[in-house]
């Protein structure tokens with residue numbers, strides 16, 4: 001198992017109960033949706049994977065290593081195993097497409113030789129060949145999210161985590177981004193995607209974990225519950 | 228650390244300097260003002276302390292001898308005084324010399340003191356300097372208890388007051404400098420925080436990508452050290468000019484002797500430069516840590 005949650009609960013310091021006794025397991029190579037209405041706890045669950053938040057109770061393992069008990073100094077290593085894709089892209093406006101991607105490799109100490117070969121590779125993979133020297137402000141929303149995905153892939157992650165990656169995009173563009181994510185999954189990367197876009201998720205026919213008020217209300221291997 | 232990373236740190240620091248010109252300028256100015264005030268404070272303290280040392284080392288014990296001693300008894304007492312641990316120098320002043328000195332100090336040439344007084348009423352005296360001015364009262368008591376010495380005088384009472392005053396002056400000087408340092412750190416941290424705040428999203432992103440805290444810190448440290456050293460250099464320049472002209476003006480005006488020993492002054496400037504760079508590091512450290520808690 002790549003990801004294991006055991007009886008995880010999260011109560012924020014202000015008293016908001018975001019997750020309530022969650023237990024889930026995700027295998028290598030899976031594509032999993034976290035579905036649920038706004039406020040269901042999707043983002044909280046996702047943030048626990050890369051340890052931006054710690055659970056109030058329960059245990060979380062990534063590749064059999066405890067995320068909860070991990071030393072602070074080991075957190076960077078944990079995060080280097082994952083690529084994160086954000087709803088608002090989080091691109092650096094002053095850097096070009098290529099620089100946004102190479103930045104992610106530089107800050108984890110990749111060699112310049114590796115950076116030189118990997119950056120064009122991932123830019124090709126997300127279909128942005130020719131846009132290497134554009135700035136984010138010159139790109140459409142869909143293209144910007146492709147840069148975000150290229151950046152997330154640059155360090156060859158085991159696990160791609162996407163929190164509402166299509167939240168700011170129109171339906172057509174969203175479907176293109178979904179195709180890209182499926183493609184990445186087919187090449188072997190495990191993908192966990194949080195979304196409240198019911199249509200998009202239903203069309204995918206992938207595993208769907210339904211959250212409501214911080215609880216798992218359904219977990220269906222091919223999204224049957226949405227039919 | 229890989230050489231590629233070091234190049235990256237310098238490049239990032241340089242880029243940030245170019246981008247945040249206004250904040251860089253603010254940091255330099257803040258450090259310059261702080262170091263300038265600190266520099267003046269330290270110069271004042273050094274001079275005050277120097278002046279107080281002077282006052283203290285002027286303290287000496289006069290040991291008056293009984294009238295009917297033979298020459299060998301007198302030199303015997305002199306040797307005994309010199310043998311007391313803690314005694315620095317010891318100078319014999321004969322009664323004749325004392326009278327001549329008095330004549331020189333007070334006589335207005337209209338009267339000859341010796342003639343007026345008939346006889347020389349002054350005793351032989353030993354002028355004793357002590358190594359540590361703080362031991363003066365103990366040593367005076369020891370000297371007084373020696374046979375042949377009938378009285379000692381070291382400005383009893385006044386000396387103790389002087390020491391009390393100088394002690395407080397030194398404590399106040401140190402408190403003053405510490406307060407200045409704390410204020411400077413706070414001010415610089417606030418300025419640097421603005422620069423870091425402008426890049427908080429980038430820092431957050433780096434953290435989530437898996438960058439280590441040190442990797443994120445280095446460019447900011449380089450930037451902080453560079454800016455604050457520059458600020459310190461500016462203030463040292465101003466300080467050197469101001470103090471230099473003060474020395475040349477005051478030296479032939481007052482009896483006060485300003486500290487002007489080149490070695491001391493150079494060390495002071497080096498310490499100020501180090502303090503400036505240190506303030507940059509501490510300020511960056513304080514400001515940055517909050518943003519690294521992701």
Ligand SMILES: Nc1ncnc2c1ncn2[C@@H]1O[C@H](COP(=O)(O)OP(=O)(O)O)[C@@H](O)[C@H]1O
Pocket residue numbers: 012013014016017018036037038039040041042043044045
């Ligand atoms: N940083 C936070 N502090 C306090 N409460 C929070 C915080 N983040 C989320 N919450 C609360 O936790 C619950 C779940 O939020 P979230 O995980 O963002 O849900 P979703 O991503 O499914 O919309 C909500 O009630 C939300 O208000």
Ligand SMILES: [Mg+2]
Pocket residue numbers: 042043044163164
């Ligand atoms: Mg959310």
